[in-house]
């Protein structure tokens with residue numbers, strides 16, 4: 001292990017400087033990847049804005065039928081045209097979503113359910129051949145840094161990255177927040193950096209204080225998780241702050257599908273992500289399109 005004596009104590013994230021090795025490709029840290037990886041990343045991140053609206057509805061993989069997703073076949077089809085990327089399980093896709101003219105990210109890790117006290121033990125549950133068969137632009141693995149299942153989780157992530165490298169499929173590493181995991185910038189800096197250095201091309205994490213520093217220290221794009229349902233105005237505020245802080249998109253679930261107006265909410269998020277809307281402008285857009293009275 002490295003000797004930690006005599007290390008510089010103050011960290012410097014150089015927040016005033018752009019990420020240096022971006023070359024002419026619009027996705028952070030991906031300039032040196034091969035053609036197929038770049039093509040898939042360009043399907044995920046809009047080349048014009050550089051950003052993405054991912055719609056996560058993979059909750060069933062460990063939570064069963066959460067509110068809002070009781071009927072995938074009813075909820076999902078009407079949202080497909082209002083987001084950039086669909087992220088869910090192969091079972092949800094195959095049973096309930098007609099093959100879309102749209103990017104998909106496939107959840108490939110699993111291993112626990114809401115009935116477990118400890119959710120941190122996951123395995124790689126989907127063969128890379130099935131991700132290729134489904135034409136996935138990315139595969140997603142949950143990563144439990146600091147949890148009981150850290151080792152198996154890093155093993156799962158690494159297996160997915162190794163398989164993805166063979167066939168040019170980028171991996172989205174999803175930072176898990178469990179009971180004993182803090183939602184601090186220190187924790188997110190640790191987890192996002194580990195995931196990126198192990199080879200994930202995209203990291204999903206939560207918004208936090210000093211989020212700009214989390215982004216600066218992570219050499220691949222960060223997309224921000226929605227988390228529990230918030231009032232729409234607050235969710236838009238969080239989305240705005242995330243993009244201001246350097247996130248390259250949102251990967252939101254409950255804050256879209258549990259909204260009273262999911263289509264309009266997805267649209268409002270898109271305005272922030274791609275059209276530089278402020279939170280107030282997006283809120284107005286949401287209210288206008290959902291025809292909500294003042």
Ligand code: 5RP
Nearest residue numbers: 056174225226227252253254
């Ligand atoms: C699990 C995930 C899910 O995709 C996630 O929960 C997304 O949805 P939400 O915005 O509802 O939290 O990554 O960790």
